[in-house]
Amino acid sequence: MLRIVLILLVIAVVVLLVPRLLSHSVTPSVGSDAPQFTLPSQEGAPVSLSDFRGKWVVLYFYPKDQTPGCSREARNFQADQSKYAEHNTVVLGVSVDSVDSHKKFCAKEGLNFKLLADTTHTVTKAYGSLTNLGVAKFASRHTFLIDPNGKVAKVYTSVDPARHSAELLDQLHQFQTSGGGAVAR
Numbered sequence: 001m002l003r004i005v006l007i008l009l010v011i012a013v014v015v016l017l018v019p020r021l022l023s024h025s026v027t028p029s030v031g032s033d034a035p036q037f038t039l040p041s042q043e044g045a046p047v048s049l050s051d052f053r054g055k056w057v058v059l060y061f062y063p064k065d066q067t068p069g070c071s072r073e074a075r076n077f078q079a080d081q082s083k084y085a086e087h088n089t090v091v092l093g094v095s096v097d098s099v100d101s102h103k104k105f106c107a108k109e110g111l112n113f114k115l116l117a118d119t120t121h122t123v124t125k126a127y128g129s130l131t132n133l134g135v136a137k138f139a140s141r142h143t144f145l146i147d148p149n150g151k152v153a154k155v156y157t158s159v160d161p162a163r164h165s166a167e168l169l170d171q172l173h174q175f176q177t178s179g180g181g182a183v184a185r
Helices: 002-023 068-079 081-086 099-109 122-126 164-178
Strands: 038-040 046-048 056-061 089-095 114-117 130-133 136-139 143-146 152-156
Touching: 038 114, 056 068, 056 164, 068 081, 068 089, 068 099, 068 164, 081 089, 081 164, 089 122, 089 136, 099 114, 143 164, 152 164
Parallel strands: 056 089, 089 114
Antiparallel strands: 038 046, 056 143, 130 136, 143 152
16 A cells, blocks of 8 residues: 555656656846747736836746735735836736736736736746646746846745735845846845
């Protein structure tokens, strides 16, 4: 009996972890050009990274609309919108959910920043943020801080949704008071 349980455990690990490990591409490195994209927002209108040249961009990837961690993270970004405006910064959220799902999520949570639908997974892959669990594919919780020149200034691959917005605002303040800079995390 123990042998069967161990075999099933090994099979489960292989089925769940191997595709995930193989699906991640490399995240853009600090100092590199941020991969360009155009995706539809919750309104269905196309949004391009190049639309925000001259501004700082918080490009955050999140797993799923209307889930506890993603809702908390989005509510915090929403609550801090005036602070982002003070830092000449826009917040863009990206998941593999549909435009309709984003529209419902924004309505439920009162979000007025852009959520982008990457249903083809192209942008999520380009940013090394796609998790593939075999049948299910979703965005990993990663964030890229992009400077006004379109360069990756900071990469976050470990994110706490409860405090991430405050962490980003602190980083923006440091960059803007020290004349810029870029670090990986």
